[in-house]
Amino acid sequence: MTATVQHDPRLDLVLERVVDIPPELVWAAWTMPEHIKKWFTPAPWKTVDCEIDLRPGGIFRTVMRSPEGEDINNVGCFLEIVPNRKLVWTVALAPGYRPSNPTFDVPAFTAIIMMEPQGKGTKYTALAMHKDEESRNTHDRMGFSEGWGKALDQLVAQAKAM
Amino acid sequence: MHLDRVFRALGDPTRRAVLSRLCTGPAPVSELARSFDMALPSFVQHLDVLEQCGLVRSRKMGRVRTYRLVPQPLRAAERWMAQQRALWERRLDQLDNYLLQLKEEMK
Numbered sequence: 001m002t003a004t005v006q007h008d009p010r011l012d013l014v015l016e017r018v019v020d021i022p023p024e025l026v027w028a029a030w031t032m033p034e035h036i037k038k039w040f041t042p043a044p045w046k047t048v049d050c051e052i053d054l055r056p057g058g059i060f061r062t063v064m065r066s067p068e069g070e071d072i073n074n075v076g077c078f079l080e081i082v083p084n085r086k087l088v089w090t091v092a093l094a095p096g097y098r099p100s101n102p103t104f105d106v107p108a109f110t111a112i113i114m115m116e117p118q119g120k121g122t123k124y125t126a127l128a129m130h131k132d133e134e135s136r137n138t139h140d141r142m143g144f145s146e147g148w149g150k151a152l153d154q155l156v157a158q159a160k161a162m
Numbered sequence: 163m164h165l166d167r168v169f170r171a172l173g174d175p176t177r178r179a180v181l182s183r184l185c186t187g188p189a190p191v192s193e194l195a196r197s198f199d200m201a202l203p204s205f206v207q208h209l210d211v212l213e214q215c216g217l218v219r220s221r222k223m224g225r226v227r228t229y230r231l232v233p234q235p236l237r238a239a240e241r242w243m244a245q246q247r248a249l250w251e252r253r254l255d256q257l258d259n260y261l262l263q264l265k266e267e268m269k
Contacts, residue, residue, distance in 0.1 A: 013243075015250055021261045029261055042252035128164040128250055 013128045020121040023084045030087055030113055036062065036077070056082055059095040075100065087113040165242055166218035167215040168235045176200070177208050182229060184218060 033050035049063035080088035
């Protein structure tokens with residue numbers, strides 16, 4: 001069963017990449033700790049530990065080390081796993097789907113990584129959805145036709161000109 | 163400043179339109195309300211939401227309440243989104259580099 005993704009342009013980031021690498025290898029890079037440690041955390045931070053239990057409800061844990069040597073433990077939970085196609089996890093839940101305590105340094109998000117073969121390579125899309133507790137209730141009322149990001153950009157541009 | 167509240171306030175088209183109008187300068191309630199086909203109490207509620215999260219400030223002079231834009235929360239919201247985007251861009255740049263490296267090694 002695959003849930004439909006309702007994408008909220010106000011709070012979500014969508015990044016799309018095409019790489020000259022087959023989906024199997026891209027999948028491996030996203031799902032094996034020894035690979036994750038090599039790239040997951042933006043430099044100069046490092047991923048010093050990673051634990052993956054690749055099944056729905058399984059743990060996705062990374063430890064990021066700051067340039068000053070401080071370690072931050074991030075614990076998330078896999079939600080959906082379709083080998084070589086789709087990977088979904090969230091940091092809003094602990095392993096076993098138990099709601100986790102919010103931490104303030106890492107904003108709560110759910111990430112959806114979708115992959116599809118393109119020629120000999122892979123097109124992959126990373127969608128990071130951020131938390132907005134009340135928006136769900138008002139979702140229909142607000143009408144999401146216009147991109148939130150664009151609206152904000154315009155407002156900020158105008159405000160800067162003041 | 164609560165970014166959650168700022169984002170929530172920005173999620174509504176009426177409130178965004180009010181902010182757009184206030185970008186051109188302060189305005190009294192009556193003038194702001196005129197542009198919207200909405201009962202005054204509902205409109206005032208929108209203004210309250212904007213004021214509570216710090217996006218606007220109002221001042222009453224005699225019988226007229228005037229609103230003006232406070233740009234700082236907008237900039238904070240923009241900064242937060244930009245930071246999140248930069249994080250993911252850098253993460254994926256590193257992934258793509260790493261993948262190319264893997265491919266080389268497998269040759």
